[in-house]
Amino acid sequence: MFPTPIHQRPIVNQYIYKIFLPISLIIWLIPIFGILMTSIRGLGDITAGNMWGTPSEFLLFSNLYDVFTNTPMIKYTLNSFKVTIPTMLGAVALSCMTGFALANYKFKTNLIIFFIFIAGNFVPFQILMIPVRDLTFKIGLYNTITGLVLFHVAFQTGFCTLFMRNFIKALPQELIEAARMDGASEFKIFWRIILPLTRPAIAALCVLIFTFIWNDYFWATVLIQGDHAMPITAGLKSLNGQWITAYHLLSTGSIVAAIPPVIMFFLMQKHFIAGLTLGATKG
């Protein structure tokens, strides 16, 4: 193990480590503590410049009430779910198939297609922006959740294919060969053998896609205008313009926006980390 396990070190080092660990954590989380503290405060504290002292009032619930009743925050949050969940399902479904095709069959253009998916996944969004916006306009889906979802599904398919293909490729080939010998159709192999085995990969992808899409800001600004379809990231940005120095509301809104991916992360941490690293450890 590297570095040397701390319990094999002199006792003094152990104590130093145990003191430094929480201190470093506190320093690391200062920005998070900052918004947590501020979401409790009232306007009085903000204008008095009381940022780190004890809050003079406990107003978390009143701030939450303000944010939810005086702004379209509930609408934004719902929109975010409406964008995120279908994207997650769509991209995972498509990439299970593409990943299976690229992992299991040998054909001439296999690697080329695989690399196209990877390359596409890395391109800057700006090179896609104008044509995608144009296309979304033309099919009448500009400013709709469906329009945003369609693009997200397509784009995320790139990353998901990379991930799925590597995962399926690492599965024992004998399983598939044996099934083929028994006369199972290719579709049956996919549905009955591969799909059940990819469950951990599907879980990992779901968490990752959820986080990526929930946090997307760029495409939400390019393809959506107006509150009816706006997800929470873009909504928060537009509220920021109205609130100006109402940092207590801004902090409360930020927390609302951050909670779903944070919960997802803590519940599915194992899958999340596996997803971030497994899909590309082969790279």
Place this chain on the structure above:
Amino acid sequence: MEINNSKAKRITWWQKNQVKISPWIFLAPGLIFFSIYVIAPIFVSIGISFYQWDGLSPSIYVGLQNYIELLDDEYFYISLWNNLKWLIFFMLAVPIGLGLAIFLNQIVFGIRLIKSLFFFPFVISQVVIGLIFTWFYQPNYGVIAPFLNLIGLEGFSILANENTATYGIIFAGLYPQIAYCLILYLTGLNNINPEQIEAGRMDGAKGFHLFWNIVLPQLRHATFLAIVVTVIGALRSFDMVAIMTQGGPYGYSNVLAYYMFEQALSEYGYRMGYGSAIATVLFTIMMFYILFFIYRMYRNEREDNN
């Protein structure tokens, strides 16, 4: 008999060719979708960059005019230069992430929770991170205001100063990026071969020597990945700039990604052609890294097959 025969033939034909055709059936939906929304737009954008177009009226072919204009555009150079700053300073996330990973790779009480808390800036939206840091930097109400007063910079606004704005944004951007690199390196350290480490220790390798010669080579996958995602992150930097400064003051914190958006879609104008030219430049820069990544994957694939 005749009918049965042809049916039998059809089944054999399908059985024979099933393995050849199936991959295309499985690929079709994903590949078609991906081509329409990702691959084709790349070429369409490059095409648009040779036109003058406001998005509504008919476009006019202008050849290389947009690129020639770029060469004379002061703001383009500022953005390009800022992207370079991003590339260089964003890279700090890699060694810092590695250092933190080594620091946290211990088994003590509560370490799992501590690690999770270190990760989680990564899952928070960049919009939220950008808002938090903007508020931190506020000259009067901000969190760092007391510290600025301490060093005699009372009322100094990091984001409103042309020399510091970009660094202020990069610093904020490092926060989630360090967490990302930390995740990659902690997994890497987990997968290290303990026997090699012990063998190294037997041979008297210690401290930095052990780290540099034995540990770091084993972390090269993690390092490679950390560098790739950090480079891509640096070139894609848009959210932070949009939230924190919108390229200001006077374009001094602009980056190509945001400048393109500003030219093509914001109130400054709907110059689709010019925007596409900027996007094409950004795409070309990115393509070097993409090709490098793909080349490495290709090498690995060949090794796997041999």
